[in-house]
Amino acid sequence: MRILHKIILVAFFLVGGTLFAQQEGVITNYFYHMNSYNPAYVGVDGETMVVASFRQQWTGVMDAPSAEAVSFGTTLGKNLGLGISVYNSNTFVESQTFTGIDFSYRLQLSQGTDLYLGLKAGGNAYSVNTSGLETYNVNTDPSISSISRFNPNVGVGALLKNGKWYASLAVPRLLSTERADNRDGVATTVMAKPHVYATSGYEFLLNPGANLMLRPSAMGRYVSGAPVSVDFNTMLSFDNNFEFGGSYRTDGAFAGLINFSIKKRLLIGYAYEISTRSELASAKNTNEFLLRFLF
Known part of the structure; x- marks a missing residue:
């Protein structure tokens, strides 16, 4: 079975270049982790909360990608928000943990319309297990042996909110940092470029008596040199006690959420996610768990 796992992983690497993370991590239930992507969201609900998620990709495959996200947010007075967000990911031989302190400030533009401006300050602890590259028959550029470091970074974001709708734009990591990548079968170092996140959503009240709401939303991700990826998410909520829905990611995944x-x-x-990519035919399943607590 161990040999089979290695064969599957090598196939993924050769076909899709998945030995190293090609983009920043994604969360299917992203709505509850928005300050991880955009610091302007911290404290926007006026609540003090802790949110945690665990994501395991390609169930049953040894050393497959996994991620954990934890965030905390609260309000300081009427217009200030403060929080912290941590995102840890492991992708085969690559491991990284980004920790950021999030600040937000609310500007009231008009009655019912608010603009939130956010700032994120933190850094990324990044490392590559070069000895593990032998498992995948990958040659190693000498420069990669030194990758084990902490890279400081800063990010910015903005959120426009009016009643039932919202739109936001953010770059959570403005500075390019060094990371590993696969270049024609050779593991070498490249610069990880900033990602841009755009999000929008609306809340439709379908039945006032039952407090039945439909919540469609979308989050787009852009980084230079890679295709734009968009998550489309729709949830049906019953009195804010129970909700279920579905999600579609344009780079090849469907998900059901509850x-x-x-x-x-x-x-x-x-959330249960299924990939539609042909190279993942042997391991399509991803499981994601979410916990949130309001104080």
């Missing part, structure tokens, strides 16, 4: 709350304080969620 979330339910206990006494309006504890939210438990699960």
Whole structure:
């Protein structure tokens, strides 16, 4: 079985270049982790909360990509928000943990319309297990042996919100940093470029008596040198106690999501994602778990 796992991983690497993460990590239930992508979201709900997610890709494949995200947010007075977000990911031989302190400031543009401006300050602890490259028969450029470092970074974001709709734009890591990549079968170092995130959503009240709401949203990701990727997400909510829906990612994935709350304080969620990419025929499944607690 171990040999089979290695064969599958080598196939993924040769076909899709998946030995190293090609883009910053994604979360299917991204709506509850928005300050990880955009610091302007911290404290926007006026609540103090902790959110945690665990994501395991390609279930059953040894050393397949996994990620954990934890965020905390609160308000300081009427217009200030403060929080912290941590995102840890492991992709075969690559490991990184980004930690950021998030600040937001609210500007009231008009009655019911607010503009939130955000700033993120932190850094990324990054390392590559060069000895693990032998598993995949990959040659190593001498420059890669030194990759084990902490890279400081800063990010900015903006959120425009009016009643039931919102739109936002952010670059959570403005500075390019060194990372590993596969170039024609040779592991070498390249510069990781900033990602741009654009998000929009609306909340439709379908039945006031039952507090039945439809919540469509979309999040687009852009980085120079890679195709634009967009997540389309639609959730149906019953009195903010139970919601379910679906998601589609344009680079090849569908997902079903279900979330339910206990006494309006504890939210438990699960997402099951299936890839449509042909090179992942042997391991298409991804599981994601969500916990949120309001203080």
